[in-house]
Amino acid sequence: MPSGILLLDKPLGLSSNGALQRVKRLLGARKAGHVGSLDPLATGMLPIVLDEATKLAGEILSQRKCYRFQLALGERTRTGDIEGEVIETQAVPVLDRDRVLAVCAGFLGPQTQVPPMFSALKREGRPLYALARAGIEVERAPRPIEILRLTLIELAPRHLEAEVVCTKGTYVRTLGEDLARGLGTCGHLLSLRRLYVEPFDTEPMETLESIERALGAGGAPRLLPPDAPLGALPAVYLPAEAARRVGLGQAVSHPGVAPAVCVRLYGPQGAFLGLGRVPETDRVLPRRLLAQP
Secondary structure, three states: OOOOOEEEOOOOOOOOOHHHHHHHHHOOOOOOOEEEOOOOOOEEEEEEEEHHHHHHHHHHHOOOOEEEEEEEEEEEOOOEEOOOEEEEOOOOOOOHHHHHHHHHHOOOOOEEHHHHHHHOOOOEEEEEHHHHOOOOOOOOOOOOEEEEEEEEEEEEOOOEEEEEOOOOOOHHHHHHHHHHHHHOEEEEEEEEEEEOOOOOOOOOEEEOHHHHHHOOOOOOOEEEOHHOOOOOOOEEEEEEHHHHHHHHHOEEOOOOOOOEEEEEEEEEHHHHEEEEEEEEEOOEEEEEOOOOO
16 A cells, blocks of 8 residues: 555544554555544544655644534533543533523633543553543643634533534543533533544545455555645755755755745655755755655
């Protein structure tokens, strides 16, 4: 398989790493990684970078994400979702749509969020969820996040469904608990689905079943090229000799290039070389290169 990005619709009940290993085995990839994690409870878009595209995973991590979630009201669980035992119950006030919309609006904008204990963040090499399962709770520093959109989809007496667009590092389980608290009760997630990771908001996803069908028919699943998420970066097209020298890790002169922290580099016939930087006008340096066929 060529290097590229596969947009997997991760199924319910499978960990992100479990899904990654399934895809890696199916496609025979030498290297693979996933961009962002989804809990086994969560479904939806999990970008998987294959072979040389693994070098660009960090460029996808910085993008915004969109989730749809169902929030049960009146019960808080130990894990913040349906998998944990109930540790608190509260009455649920009568809620109308205008009240819920007003509370949702209060969550918009930059803010800080304390990561939950049931998360994959590590403390001294151990994930927090492992500590939590051992009955250990440690202090977590608040982290900056931003909620760009929080839309109410459905409202029922004891649950609601909503959609959120947020920045990297946002924990929707924590957002759900905070939202329930803002409504005068407590709550936990019933379901969570990641609809997209920017800039793949309009791209279709593959399932494990569709990958197997494509391979069984002698074809291949749809892969995006490694530079697919990099369209916002300036592009620099190098002639053959300059491309060769950049491939050797050398700086090259290239007239007309403006200074930039990060640029896309292309060689003859539009071959994507990787990332570079332009510290000063007309001077291009390699930053992160892909092995060429």
